[in-house]
Each structure stands twice: as C-alpha cells, then as structure tokens.
Amino acid sequence: MHHILIIDDEVHAARGLQAGIxxxxxxxAAEHVHLAYSVQQGQELFKQFxxxxxxxxxxxxxxxxxxxxxxxxxxxPDTLTIFLTCHSDFVFLQRALQLSSFDYLLKPVDxxxxxxxxxxxxxxxxxxxxKMSYEAMYDHYRKLWESQRPIVAERFWQGLLNRSFPSKPSVIAEQLSRHGLEHHPEVRYLPILLKIRRWYKILTQRDEQIMKYAISNxxxxxxxxxxxxAITVSLDNEQGLILFIVAAEGDHAVWSGLDDGGDMLIKFCNEHLYCDISLYVGTEVAISEVVNVVDKLIELNKNNIVQINTIIMLEEWREQPTKMPDVQWSQWLCWMKEQQEQLLFEHVSLYFNSWKQEQICIDAKGVEAFYQEFLQMIYTYLYQMGLHVNQVFDQKSLAGQSKEVLHSVHALEEWVVYIIQVAMNRVHTIKKSMTVVExxxxxxxxxxGEQQLSREDIARHVYLNPDYLTRVFKKETGMSISDYxxxxxxxxxxxxxxxTNQTISEIAVASGYSNISYFSTIFKKFTSLNPVDYRKQQRQNQAM
Structure with a gap:
C-alpha cells in the first residue's frame, strides 16, 4: 500500500489536505498519510517510511x-511529486518540469x-x-536462454518425433546408445502436448523464442x-512436448496433481508470459509408441478450435460429426451492401459465440469450409460493388493468413471483422466520389437479379429524370441503359x-431472366454457345 507525505509550512493547509482528501x-490507509511542516522534517520521514x-x-x-x-x-527517484503553489508563474512551472515533478496544482486545491x-x-x-517486474523476468530468462544449449537427450527425442529414424525398438536402442543415453525397456512415457494458441502482445521473433524458453523453464x-x-522437447509450430517418465505400466502416481499443476501453468502463461495455451494429455506407452500418441495429440490440437486455456485428455476425446451453425450469407451480404456495419457485427459476434456452445461440434474441416465461404462472400460483395479484390486487399491480409486464423475462434473472429471493415470502408470511400453514371x-x-428492373428505378435512385439519365448514360458509356x-x-x-454448381434455371433467375428458353437464346447470341456448352468449355479450360 502506498505511503503519502504532505509537506507544507502552513499547518492548517497540511492538516486540511489530510482531512479533506x-x-x-x-x-x-489513514495511517499511511504523513505530515511535515518543513523540508527537514520531510527528509526525516522519507528515511522512516x-x-x-x-x-x-x-x-x-x-x-x-x-x-x-x-x-x-x-x-x-521512484517517488512521484505533486507540487502545490499559490502562483501560476511560468518560471515555477518550468522549474517543476525540469525537476521531473508528476503534476503541478494551484492553491487553494480542489x-x-x-x-x-x-x-x-x-x-x-x-x-x-x-514493467520493472516484466523486464526483470524477461532479462532473467533471456540470460538463461542465451547461456543454454539443447542437450543431447532433446536431440534424440526430436529425431524420434521428426521420424529421422524408425520407431522400432531395435533402431531406438541403437540411437540411444549412439547418443550415450540409458533407457530401461520397462519404462513408459506419458506425453503431454503444450500448444501456444495466441500471443497477447506483438513480439519479435527473438522475443518469441525467449518467451517460449520461459514457458519451458x-x-x-x-x-x-x-x-x-520428465523430459521437455521443443517442437515446431508453437508446440512443445512434456514426456512424463512412468516407472511401470499402470503407475498413475506420476499423474497425481496434474490438474492443479496444469491449471497453474495456464494461469502463469496468461498473466506473465502474455499467451493462451492448451494442454493435450496422451496415454502411457512404451518408447516405441510415443510417436503414434504424439501424432494423435497434434491431430487433436488441429481439430480443437474452441477450447483454449484448458487440459484436454486424449482418452476422453470423442470425434463427432461437424455441426456448423448456419450462416445467413445472403443477409450478411445485404447488410454489407447497405452499409449496416453495426448490425452486421452484432450478428457476427452472436454467430461466433454460438460456436462455444457445448452441443456444437466444430473441427478444422468445418472452420475451413466457413473460411472459404466467407472469402466467397467477400469476392461477391466486391464484384457487385464494381471492385476487384486486388484493389482492396493484398494477398497476405485476405487469403494469406489462413495458418493463423483457422486454429482459433478468437483469431478467426478478429480477422472476419477486420476484412469486413476494410471492404466496407473501401466501398464507402469510392461511393462518396462516384459520378451519377457510376x-x-x-x-x-x-x-x-431483379427481372422488373427499369430505367425509371435507376433514375429514381440517382434523383434524375429518366430521359436525362438515358442521354447522360449513353454519352459517358457509349451504351444505352438497356444494353448495359x-x-x-x-x-x-x-x-x-x-x-458455381447452380442449375441453368437457377442461374437464369439469379441473372434476371424469368424465361429459361429466352435466357438460353440471348446467351447463345452473345457467346456463340448455349449455357451448358459454355460451362463445359470453362471447366475443361480450368482442368488443363
């Protein structure tokens, strides 16, 4: 708790502050507020408190x-000083600033x-x-990280897990001997995969390595x-492995207290190392079976989209068919076109919250499907707004972040909101500068897709007489409104x-034609192919 010192040669003024604040x-606490009536008394109190x-x-x-x-x-130097004065003299203020005071208030003080x-x-x-605590801890782990080198045992385990050699007992025994490591055949291992799900702070690559070392430590x-x-092994892709050594099959004593220890590790990573993690607990196996269990844990992490800062047991995990909540893509697209940003984001938030419901089962396959459908909606929106995707996004921000966003609900939701905002802001900016014809x-x-769309509807939208709009439109585009x-x-x-795989009749209606026969006739007139043949030709070209 902080101690406060008030120094004022006017006794009533000092006591007034003590009583009034x-x-x-x-x-x-009241007993932590100290009074002094001179600089000398103040210095003595600094030595006491x-x-x-x-x-x-x-x-x-x-x-x-x-x-x-x-x-x-x-x-x-760590004490903060608040000056009080009866004079609003710039010289006083300038001197106070030079002496690094925290603030400067005029008497009488409110x-x-x-x-x-x-x-x-x-x-x-x-x-x-x-900040000092973080910097001290960071400096401590940085020095440890720089002074330590991978030990021989970790190299062996990394080689085994990376399949640098087969997981056959005879080959493993040979590799252990080559590395100078002892191993008893009856010893079993309990693998636990630790996955860093998200960093709260933007870190450099070097800082990430140091923080990962801090987690390992x-x-x-x-x-x-x-x-x-236990043995700890660093893996690629923000993953690490803890291999508990079990003396004999069925010896579960090694696992006692795991929940508490795991929860403490998760809390420590959240509060001090600025990251979310997940822990995946395997089953006790012989050394030759470790790779198979670790593969299952990695696959388990791949399909865990919703649960973070949790301990997940391999034996309790049951694969279920993906049950993705329905997305109202047409409604989302409509809100984007109408610039209903707040309404859209409310529904986006509600949609992602629905993923976290216990009865919903979402895996990597389902998230990938959502991701692709969302991209298709954005492409459609930009096309209908008259923009090419490259005019709005670079490849990294739109489709190049799948690695980051497909493994976390939080990251995916942030990315979806960001993409929508960028697209809508770009369209809004362009619309403000559009000409009447544009x-x-x-x-x-x-x-x-509206079959009854007329030039009167269009003229009404741009607040012009239909005949005048027709003349202006023809002059600027070289085409009549109906031809366009x-x-x-x-x-x-x-x-x-x-x-798409829509039927010809569905495409005719979506394009504004109520009569399929008329649609086919017009289509062939302008392309020399009927719709069916045109689709075949395009797909043959794509396959080449």
Whole structure:
C-alpha cells in the first residue's frame, strides 16, 4: 500500500489536505498519510517510511519545495511529486518540469481534482512496477536462454518425433546408445502436448523464442517442485512436448496433481508470459509408441478450435460429426451492401459465440469450409460493388493468413471483422466520389437479379429524370441503359456458370431472366454457345 507525505509550512493547509482528501476511496490507509511542516522534517520521514507520492508546497521559508524535489530525485527517484503553489508563474512551472515533478496544482486545491491526480499517480506507479517486474523476468530468462544449449537427450527425442529414424525398438536402442543415453525397456512415457494458441502482445521473433524458453523453464520448475521426472522437447509450430517418465505400466502416481499443476501453468502463461495455451494429455506407452500418441495429440490440437486455456485428455476425446451453425450469407451480404456495419457485427459476434456452445461440434474441416465461404462472400460483395479484390486487399491480409486464423475462434473472429471493415470502408470511400453514371452502374450491378428492373428505378435512385439519365448514360458509356443491363446480366451469368454448381434455371433467375428458353437464346447470341456448352468449355479450360 502506498505511503503519502504532505509537506507544507502552513499547518492548517497540511492538516486540511489530510482531512479533506478521500484516502479510503483511493485505497490508502489513514495511517499511511504523513505530515511535515518543513523540508527537514520531510527528509526525516522519507528515511522512516517508503514514501510513494510526495505532495509538497513550493513556497516555504528556509528550504523550499524545489530544493526538496532535488533531494528526492537524488535519493528516492521512484517517488512521484505533486507540487502545490499559490502562483501560476511560468518560471515555477518550468522549474517543476525540469525537476521531473508528476503534476503541478494551484492553491487553494480542489479536493476532487487532487484525488484524481493522486489516482493517476497510483496508476503510473503500478504500471512502472509491472514493467520493472516484466523486464526483470524477461532479462532473467533471456540470460538463461542465451547461456543454454539443447542437450543431447532433446536431440534424440526430436529425431524420434521428426521420424529421422524408425520407431522400432531395435533402431531406438541403437540411437540411444549412439547418443550415450540409458533407457530401461520397462519404462513408459506419458506425453503431454503444450500448444501456444495466441500471443497477447506483438513480439519479435527473438522475443518469441525467449518467451517460449520461459514457458519451458516454468514447466521444468513446476516438475522439480512436484518431484516429477520428465523430459521437455521443443517442437515446431508453437508446440512443445512434456514426456512424463512412468516407472511401470499402470503407475498413475506420476499423474497425481496434474490438474492443479496444469491449471497453474495456464494461469502463469496468461498473466506473465502474455499467451493462451492448451494442454493435450496422451496415454502411457512404451518408447516405441510415443510417436503414434504424439501424432494423435497434434491431430487433436488441429481439430480443437474452441477450447483454449484448458487440459484436454486424449482418452476422453470423442470425434463427432461437424455441426456448423448456419450462416445467413445472403443477409450478411445485404447488410454489407447497405452499409449496416453495426448490425452486421452484432450478428457476427452472436454467430461466433454460438460456436462455444457445448452441443456444437466444430473441427478444422468445418472452420475451413466457413473460411472459404466467407472469402466467397467477400469476392461477391466486391464484384457487385464494381471492385476487384486486388484493389482492396493484398494477398497476405485476405487469403494469406489462413495458418493463423483457422486454429482459433478468437483469431478467426478478429480477422472476419477486420476484412469486413476494410471492404466496407473501401466501398464507402469510392461511393462518396462516384459520378451519377457510376452510381447508376453500381445500382444496376446491385439489383442485377431483379427481372422488373427499369430505367425509371435507376433514375429514381440517382434523383434524375429518366430521359436525362438515358442521354447522360449513353454519352459517358457509349451504351444505352438497356444494353448495359443486358451485358451485366450475361457477365453475371457467365461467372455463375464458371464458378458455381447452380442449375441453368437457377442461374437464369439469379441473372434476371424469368424465361429459361429466352435466357438460353440471348446467351447463345452473345457467346456463340448455349449455357451448358459454355460451362463445359470453362471447366475443361480450368482442368488443363
């Protein structure tokens, strides 16, 4: 708890602050608030108590507040000083800043104002303490990491797990002998896969390696305190392996207290190492079967999309058919086109929350399907808005982050929201600068499936007389509105024939044609192929 020192040569002023400030609201005990009426008395109190915040009058006889601050800065640099003065003189303020004071208040002081300043000073002290703690821990693990090298035993296990040699007992025995390692045939192992699911902070590659070492060291410390014998092995892709050594088959004593130890490790990683993790517990097996169990744990992690900061037992895991909640893609697309961003994001949040329901079973296959369908919706939205995807996104931000976003509900939801925001913001920016004809063109694309779409509808949308719009449209595009609509319908139909498995009748309706025969006639007139032959030709070209 913080100790506060008030220094003022005016006794009533000092006692007034002591009595008027709501110390209990600030979480400060009354006995931790100290008074001094001179610089000399204040210095003596600094030697008796760990003063965190100094509230000091500047104008005092003999030694003043500035001299006190110079002394404090030299001897107690972590203390924050709040100056009080009757003068709003720039010279005082400038000197206070030079002496690194925390704040500067004019007398008479408003109690609510000084409480806010003290509260702000408390927060800065807490942040400084947390930062120092993190930096000390970081420096400690950095030195350990730089001084340590992989041991021979870890090299052997990495070779086994990476299938550098077969998992046959005779080959394993040969490799153990080559590495100078002893192994008793009756010893069994209990593999636990540790997966880093998400970092809370942006770290450099070097910092990530140091923090991973910190996690490994935390595991080792926990094992030593619990008296457990185990081997830790670093794996690729944010994964590590803990191999508990079991003296004999059925010896479950090694597993006693695992839940508590696992929960403590998860909490430590969350609070101090800025990451979410998952722990996957295998079954006790001979050394030749370790690779098979680890493979199952890796597959288990691959299909665990929802559960983080949990301990998952391989024996209790039961594969179930994927049950993805239905997505109203057409409604999401409609909200995007109508710029209903808040409404859309509310439904996105509700949708991802539904994934976390116990009766819902979602695996990597289901998430991949959602990912592809979402990308298709974005492509459709941009196409209908008259934009090419490369005009809005680079490859990394749109389709290049699948590795990161397909293994976490949180990461996927953040990415979905980000992609929607970028797409809608880009379209909104372009729409604001559109000409009347460009707005008319966009309206046609947005309503291409409406069979009764007329030039009057389009003119009404851009607030122009239909005849005048027709003249302007023809002048700017070289085409009449009806011809342009016909071209858009056919372009849209060609795209659906090429990219979807919809029937010809469905595509005709989606393109704004109610009569399939008429659609086929018009399509052949402009492409020299009927819709069926056009689809065959496009798919043959794609297969080549």
């Amino acid at each position: 709501g110390w209990s609201r600030l979480g400060i 760990p003063i965190s915040i100094l509230i000091c009058d500047i104008e005092m006889p003999q030694q003043n507040g500035m001299e006190m601050q110079e002394w404090v800065r030299e001897h107690y 109690y609510e104002e000084i409480e806010q300043v003290i509260g702000k000073a408390q927060r800065q002290l807490a942040e400084s303490k947390a 935390a595991v080792q410390d926990g094992l030593q305190r619990a008296g457990k014998e 707005k008319a063109v966009q309206y046609i694309k947005d309503h291409i 609509m016909q071209q858009c319908r056919l372009d849209y139909a060609k795209r659906l024939l090429k990219e």
